[in-house]
Amino acid sequence: xxxxxxxxxxxxxxxxxxxxxxxxxxxxxxxxxxGPTPWISTDKWxxxxxxETGRRHSxxxxxxxxxxxxxxxxxxxxxxxxxxxxxxxQGVSLDVLLADVETxxxxxxxxxxxxxxTNLPLEDLLDGKAWIAYGYDGRPxxxxxxxxxRLLVPHLYLxxxxxxxxxxxxxxxxxxxxxESAGYHNYGDPWQEQRYRGD
Amino acid sequence: MTAxxxxxxxxIPPDAEGGYIDGNALxxxxxxLFAVDLTAATSQCAHCSNTGPVARLHVxxxxxxLVARCQQCGQVMLRLVRAPETVWLDTSGITVxxxxxxxx
Amino acid sequence: xxxxxxxRRLGDRLRWRVAEVTERRAESxxxxxxxxxxxxxxxxxxxxHVDIRLTAxxxxxxxxxxxIASAPDGTRLELTVQRVVEGEVxxxxxxxxxxxxxxxxxxxxxxxxxxxxxxxxxxxxxAGGSGLVPLMCMIRSxxxxxxxxxxxxxxxxxxxxxxxxxPEIRQGxxxxxxxxxxxxxxxxxxxxxxxxxxxxxxxxxxxxxDFAPTCYVCGPTAFVEKAAAYLxxxxxxxxxxxxxxxxxxxx
Numbered sequence: 001x002x003x004x005x006x007x008x009x010x011x012x013x014x015x016x017x018x019x020x021x022x023x024x025x026x027x028x029x030x031x032x033x034x035g036p037t038p039w040i041s042t043d044k045w046x047x048x049x050x051x052e053t054g055r056r057h058s059x060x061x062x063x064x065x066x067x068x069x070x071x072x073x074x075x076x077x078x079x080x081x082x083x084x085x086x087x088x089x090q091g092v093s094l095d096v097l098l099a100d101v102e103t104x105x106x107x108x109x110x111x112x113x114x115x116x117x118t119n120l121p122l123e124d125l126l127d128g129k130a131w132i133a134y135g136y137d138g139r140p141x142x143x144x145x146x147x148x149x150r151l152l153v154p155h156l157y158l159x160x161x162x163x164x165x166x167x168x169x170x171x172x173x174x175x176x177x178x179x180e181s182a183g184y185h186n187y188g189d190p191w192q193e194q195r196y197r198g199d
Numbered sequence: 200m201t202a203x204x205x206x207x208x209x210x211i212p213p214d215a216e217g218g219y220i221d222g223n224a225l226x227x228x229x230x231x232l233f234a235v236d237l238t239a240a241t242s243q244c245a246h247c248s249n250t251g252p253v254a255r256l257h258v259x260x261x262x263x264x265l266v267a268r269c270q271q272c273g274q275v276m277l278r279l280v281r282a283p284e285t286v287w288l289d290t291s292g293i294t295v296x297x298x299x300x301x302x303x
Numbered sequence: 304x305x306x307x308x309x310x311r312r313l314g315d316r317l318r319w320r321v322a323e324v325t326e327r328r329a330e331s332x333x334x335x336x337x338x339x340x341x342x343x344x345x346x347x348x349x350x351x352h353v354d355i356r357l358t359a360x361x362x363x364x365x366x367x368x369x370x371i372a373s374a375p376d377g378t379r380l381e382l383t384v385q386r387v388v389e390g391e392v393x394x395x396x397x398x399x400x401x402x403x404x405x406x407x408x409x410x411x412x413x414x415x416x417x418x419x420x421x422x423x424x425x426x427x428x429x430a431g432g433s434g435l436v437p438l439m440c441m442i443r444s445x446x447x448x449x450x451x452x453x454x455x456x457x458x459x460x461x462x463x464x465x466x467x468x469x470p471e472i473r474q475g476x477x478x479x480x481x482x483x484x485x486x487x488x489x490x491x492x493x494x495x496x497x498x499x500x501x502x503x504x505x506x507x508x509x510x511x512x513d514f515a516p517t518c519y520v521c522g523p524t525a526f527v528e529k530a531a532a533y534l535x536x537x538x539x540x541x542x543x544x545x546x547x548x549x550x551x552x553x554x
Binding site: 219236 | 317351352353354368409410412413414415416524545546547548549550
Binding site: 030031032033034035036037079080115159179181182183184195196197198 | 218219259261262263264266268273274275278280282283285287289
């Protein structure tokens with residue numbers, strides 16, 4: 001049993017909004033990263049989608065930004081317990097990106113520049129639930145927050161919203177990503193508080 | 200160090216350029232598991248074979264867990280995730296640890 | 304000695320202990336030394352650190368590491384904490400924590416960034432700001448052990464107002480040569496204009512590489528990065544340069 005530190009509150013503004021269990025609100029935008037920040041020029045940037053049959057689709061920066069974009073305002077929930085309300089993004093819905101991709105796969109392994117990976121069911125990327133985001137708060141997405149482009153899946157813990165997204169591999173079998181293979185929950189629903197494996 | 204390894208990283212700004220600190224920061228979290236200090240141990244990187252003290256690894260802690268990378272090639276050598284009742288330790292990026300234990 | 308410290312702990316998993324604050328001492332406008340009484344403290348080596356855990360009434364908990372500032376002295380332990388603006392933990396430790404309060408602590412930990420009185424080679428200490436804390440522990444441990452190993456210290460700080468351990472440093476220690484490097488504002492009598500540490504500073508006030516000193520460098524990541532690279536550039540064996548980066552401006 002921990003002793004209580006008299007008068008210690010941590011840096012947490014009073015939360016007046018609905019927070020998932022165990023979360024605290026922050027007004028800042030903490031930068032979390034498991035490695036050095038990759039700096040990818042948009043000239044060299046590429047996003048690929050590879051299907052379970054090996055069929056590869058790819059977009060360069062011009063092709064991505066030519067696609068119709070949306071400006072979702074969403075809440076973010078990080079597994080390290082901070083939540084940030086009302087963040088404003090610009091990006092391409094995965095529904096648009098995957099519209100012409102033929103697949104029967106149920107899972108996606110997302111990989112990033114820098115080597116990070118994360119996995120999730122394909123259905124969690126569809127129906128307006130996920131974007132490839134390249135704008136934040138009216139500006140191009142900064143490298144420390146995942147620019148030039150990151151995955152944005154706000155209904156799951158933020159580690160699923162891979163920064164510096166580079167490829168989506170559509171798979172018939174699920175395979176755990178970077179944190180999922182090191183003790184974190186395979187799905188990561190903040191409202192169910194699925195932080196660690198077994199939660 | 201005057202700053203270390205927060206279990207909860209809520210609201211902490213990022214580390215300075217480079218974003219990492221030394222492997223020394225692993226001392227506390229590893230001492231929770233092992234009876235000898237592993238930061239003074241020599242580790243060999245499974246990716247590039249570079250060897251050196253664990254204390255020299257580059258540790259990223261502004262993350263859901265601690266990630267220690269090879270100072271030479273940047274590949275992940277060790278990951279440590281602290282759940283309330285379980286510690287997850289992945290050392291698959293290390294081929295050999297040579298651990299000074301002193302004479303009996 | 305790492306050996307005795309290690310064997311003492313064999314089979315004993317590191318656990319949280321409850322420490323009590325017995326005294327606070329202001330070191331500068333933004334730093335305070337907390338004197339702690341830690342029952343059954345096993346002793347420590349110069350350069351080791353402790354983890355501190357704070358828990359709020361609603362269960363919110365967070366932890367940080369702090370270097371030990373004092374030489375081994377029974378169950379008494381001193382930590383020096385620099386207040387970081389916007390920090391979550393350091394303002395609490397610097398401004399709120401009072402004698403009689405308790406906090407949770409585990410340690411000592413770290414077996415690599417340490418100096419032991421058995422070491423015979425000359426020592427170079429390079430501190431950036433509050434990176435002085437574990438190095439001060441080495442200076443104090445040297446004195447406590449009666450070691451005559453020559454120490455040279457380069458202490459980089461923004462201005463005289465940020466000086467830690469002022470009276471003790473001004474008094475000096477025989478065999479310990481200390482040079483201040485002021486980066487923004489130097490005292491009037493200072494010959495060196497304010498500016499960041501340079502290879503020339505390290506060459507002039509450090510040891511020649513062929514004396515094979517062990518170099519300990521501690522401070523913010525960017526400072527350590529530079530100072531360690533300069534030392535290697537000057538010909539010091541990288542194996543003899545030990546670093547402790549404590550990150551950016553966070554606490």
